[in-house]
Amino acid sequence: MRLSIDHRTMYRFSAPQERLVQMLRLTPENTHDQTIASWRIDVDCDARLRDGRDGFGNAITMLYVEGPIDGLAITVHGAVLTSHSSGVVQGTNEPLPPALFLRETAATPRDASIAEFARDVDAENSVLGRLHSINRVLNDRFVLDIGRGEPMLDAATAFGRDSATARDLAQIFAVAARSLDIPARYVSGYRLAEGEHQPTPHGWAEAHVDGLGWIGFDPSTGQCPEEDHVRVAIALDAAGAAPVAGSRLGVGAEILDVDVVVSLDV
Numbered sequence: 001m002r003l004s005i006d007h008r009t010m011y012r013f014s015a016p017q018e019r020l021v022q023m024l025r026l027t028p029e030n031t032h033d034q035t036i037a038s039w040r041i042d043v044d045c046d047a048r049l050r051d052g053r054d055g056f057g058n059a060i061t062m063l064y065v066e067g068p069i070d071g072l073a074i075t076v077h078g079a080v081l082t083s084h085s086s087g088v089v090q091g092t093n094e095p096l097p098p099a100l101f102l103r104e105t106a107a108t109p110r111d112a113s114i115a116e117f118a119r120d121v122d123a124e125n126s127v128l129g130r131l132h133s134i135n136r137v138l139n140d141r142f143v144l145d146i147g148r149g150e151p152m153l154d155a156a157t158a159f160g161r162d163s164a165t166a167r168d169l170a171q172i173f174a175v176a177a178r179s180l181d182i183p184a185r186y187v188s189g190y191r192l193a194e195g196e197h198q199p200t201p202h203g204w205a206e207a208h209v210d211g212l213g214w215i216g217f218d219p220s221t222g223q224c225p226e227e228d229h230v231r232v233a234i235a236l237d238a239a240g241a242a243p244v245a246g247s248r249l250g251v252g253a254e255i256l257d258v259d260v261v262v263s264l265d266v
Contacts, residue, residue, distance in 0.1 A: 001083070001227040002037065004265035005190050007076040007201065008258070009244050015252030016068035022246035023054070024061040025188065025233040026076050032091035034230060039078035045069060056240065057093040058233040067250065074244065079265055080230045087224025089206060089214040089231075098208040101183035107237040108175050108186075111156035115179035127182065128209050131217060134176050138169055139222030148199050148258075166220035167203040167238045173219050174205050174237070183208040185234050187216065188241040190262045192228040198260040201243050206234065230262075 007026065030036055041049070041061060048064040065072065104110050122133035142164040149165035155175045158168035170186050177184035184207040191202035204218035204225050216225040225231070235241035248254070 017250030118176035138219035169219040
């Protein structure tokens with residue numbers, strides 16, 4: 001499958017800013033199941049860009065802008081070839097041991113309710129079977145919220161609600177897996193969802209199964225991520241894999257607008 005991706009992030013500031021420093025996790029990499037045919041990041045102002053990697057091994061681009069500046073648009077356009085993988089992740093950069101992904105964070109705290117839920121789901125099955133069951137049950141349990149959701153909402157709070165974003169579901173899945181001593185992490189990327197408006201990039205989870213390695217699970221669909229997904233970055237939670245993160249020097253408020261279009265390139 002060949003997917004075309006257009007992702008636009010626009011900042012507007014109520015007062016000119018003196019300086020902007022942004023870390024962009026916007027560049028997917030080649031794996032056994034995705035090949036980058038083309039990829040381009042553009043900004044609409046005079047800026048310095050420097051490529052590198054973050055602590056999780058993700059490809060990053062550091063963006064530096066000297067002000068005064070009252071707005072910034074970051075535009076991504078690319079094409080990615082994907083193939084069927086049954087959710088198995090292969091050919092990725094893995095600088096960290098799986099056990100690191102047992103750690104909790106402010107967004108993915110240990111939670112008694114999620115742990116009880118995880119223990120009760122298909123308890124007699126294999127590790128892989130239980131993870132698939134948790135993925136399906138989370139999909140059945142929550143109404144999918146396709147909006148932006150609450151940026152700082154943690155998995156424990158989200159678990160107590162009736163609806164959840166893809167980001168929330170992925171973080172809940174990670175907490176559930178970790179409660180069973182299974183390393184799990186958050187994945188940011190893109191998903192082909194024809195007919196759906198996408199105000200943000202997509203998010204799902206990966207869990208590490210001994211003998212198999214990292215396996216992807218997307219509780220927003222109840223299935224493993226397949227050729228309709230493009231994998232970009234991983235971290236302990238959504239904040240750590242955020243497509244754009246950084247700081248600004250200046251007073252006033254900011255308005256953020258994001259638009260994502262993923263289409264089948266034929």
